[in-house]
Amino acid sequence: MCDHCEGSSRRAFLGAVGVAGIAALSGCLAHPPTGVVEHLPGPILDEVPHGPIPSAINEKTIVVPPTPPQNQWIPTDTALGQILPRSAWTTASPDSRHMMPMNGVKLITIHHSGDGKPFLGESIHDIARHLEMVRQFHRQRGFNDIGYHFAVDRVGRVWQLRWLKYEGQHVRPGRSGQRWNEHNVGIVVLGDFNLQTLPDVQQKKVIAFARYVREKYALPATSVKLHGELVDTDCPGKRLHTALAAARKEKLV
Numbered sequence: 001m002c003d004h005c006e007g008s009s010r011r012a013f014l015g016a017v018g019v020a021g022i023a024a025l026s027g028c029l030a031h032p033p034t035g036v037v038e039h040l041p042g043p044i045l046d047e048v049p050h051g052p053i054p055s056a057i058n059e060k061t062i063v064v065p066p067t068p069p070q071n072q073w074i075p076t077d078t079a080l081g082q083i084l085p086r087s088a089w090t091t092a093s094p095d096s097r098h099m100m101p102m103n104g105v106k107l108i109t110i111h112h113s114g115d116g117k118p119f120l121g122e123s124i125h126d127i128a129r130h131l132e133m134v135r136q137f138h139r140q141r142g143f144n145d146i147g148y149h150f151a152v153d154r155v156g157r158v159w160q161l162r163w164l165k166y167e168g169q170h171v172r173p174g175r176s177g178q179r180w181n182e183h184n185v186g187i188v189v190l191g192d193f194n195l196q197t198l199p200d201v202q203q204k205k206v207i208a209f210a211r212y213v214r215e216k217y218a219l220p221a222t223s224v225k226l227h228g229e230l231v232d233t234d235c236p237g238k239r240l241h242t243a244l245a246a247a248r249k250e251k252l253v
């Protein structure tokens, strides 16, 4: 897991959720939790739980339930192809009492899962299991849910993770205290791209998907960032750094 991904928001803004285009993007409002505005958090939101905080996935502390059967979920069709819904990999809900509304999108940030070892899973089952492990790992670290909004797997599937109506937890605050998670869609590319190759289909999909999201929100190309361009981290790995540099040169992103 990308060890620099972090952060909840202490933002005082209490406005209603309003993310244009969200339903068309991913079907994120298909099962929106209720009561979010009534239960917004107090100023201790960024505090972490007592006790040790895991810095990497420990499979001994994580129990992965059976993968949801494929006849119990339906992918969302988009102009870019299908997006697999959250229900394809988990039945768990976020801790909605402490989730902050996204309230508009201004930035898109690309990560890798960066577990310090290659991740080569390709089947629906393998990916679903991995995502559930990441979700539990993030909950162990005190996050309210899996930190990212979308994942792109090794064979080019896009998965819905955190509901897009909620702010993510995928970039720690900057040195000047800048809260990078605000209005920031987090896309994680599954794998460690300092250690493994980046399959062409996965590379093309993350570039195309980042562009798709930014066009949904009428954002400039400069709104698509790598994690390491916001804070000091090597995420998303050298191969994704190279891929995005080439895509920018060719105006693909």
Ligand SMILES: [Zn+2]
Binding pocket: 002, 004, 005, 110, 111, 112, 170, 227, 235, 236
């Ligand atoms: Zn990252």
